[in-house]
Amino acid sequence: MKIENIVSSGSFNQPIDLHKPSSNCSYIEYGKNRYPGAYLKFDGHSVTIYRTGKYIMPGMRSFQDMQQTFKRVKEILSPFTDVTLFAEPEVRNMVYSSQTKHELNLTNIYLELISQELDAIYEPEAFPGLILKTQDCTFNVFPSGKFLILGCTNEMQATVAEQYFLNLIDIL
Incomplete structure (x- = not known):
């Protein structure tokens, strides 16, 4: 049995002003008129962040990948938020393959x-x-x-x- 995909989500436990990081950080794509969230894209991952402080991390290939991605999210957002308030991601869905x-x-x-x-x-x-x-x-x-x-x-x-x-x- 092999993990194909892990989707996790969590909260930054604070509202996020999506305009601020998107105008100062090349990793963040935000178009208010297109979608209410911003995309944080790096290392082949795309993490969706919302102004409410919630986030979704799809496409993880392992638990280690999930933790490394979360660590990178904290690094990228640290100039704009209080990362000590961030809640660890919780697994919402997993996809496994077998034969x-x-x-x-x-x-x-x-x-x-x-x-x-x-x-x-x-x-x-x-x-x-x-x-x-x-x-x-x-x-x-x-x-x-x-x-x-x-x-x-x-x-x-x-x-x-x-x-x-x-x-x-x-x-x-």
């Missing part, structure tokens, strides 16, 4: 899942994968056997979800 041992017949799997009254969608004309929704996460499943686990907030939850799906496929 079954064999290719999958999604039509047969879909029919079996709905016969068990599981929340499954398979419309190959609209999306090439099968979507299975559970209480804790969502799976995007592809004929190659690759599947994505979406909506987890920690690695343990994703590990349990992966095992659930692999067991489910084995009994179908």
